[in-house]
Amino acid sequence: MGMIGVLVLPFFVYALVMAFKFSRSNLSKDKKEQILAYSSKYALGVFPLGWLILQLYHDFIASIPYDIYMDAMWILVLLLFTIQGFAINYYKKQTEANQG
Numbered sequence: 001m002g003m004i005g006v007l008v009l010p011f012f013v014y015a016l017v018m019a020f021k022f023s024r025s026n027l028s029k030d031k032k033e034q035i036l037a038y039s040s041k042y043a044l045g046v047f048p049l050g051w052l053i054l055q056l057y058h059d060f061i062a063s064i065p066y067d068i069y070m071d072a073m074w075i076l077v078l079l080l081f082t083i084q085g086f087a088i089n090y091y092k093k094q095t096e097a098n099q100g
Contacts, residue, residue: 005075012078015085022088031095039087046083050076 022032054072058064064072 002071005071005078008075008078008082012082012085015082015089017085018089019081019085022092025092027092027095035088035091035095038091039084042087043080043084046080047076050079 022035025032027035050072054064054069054076058069
């Protein structure tokens with residue numbers, strides 16, 4: 001699991017920077033809220049779905065040791081914020097293209 005986390009980490013850092021830049025942008029508050037709502041719609045499903053898959057794997061296929069389980073949870077959190085950041089970036093560009 002450590003290798004997957006190392007692979008996800010650069011994308012997470014990029015998405016985190018995009019989210020911070022978005023929060024400091026000069027878009028109107030309504031546009032920011034709309035973009036955050038759209039991006040959250042896609043990002044927030046990652047954690048419960050990943051947790052369900054992990055739990056079903058643990059229950060029906062093979063037992064997962066605690067340390068691997070914890071690593072998988074951290075990877076799910078990283079994926080959650082990564083998808084959120086990329087979705088913010090996508091919807092921000094889409095909003096700018098529609099305005100211009």
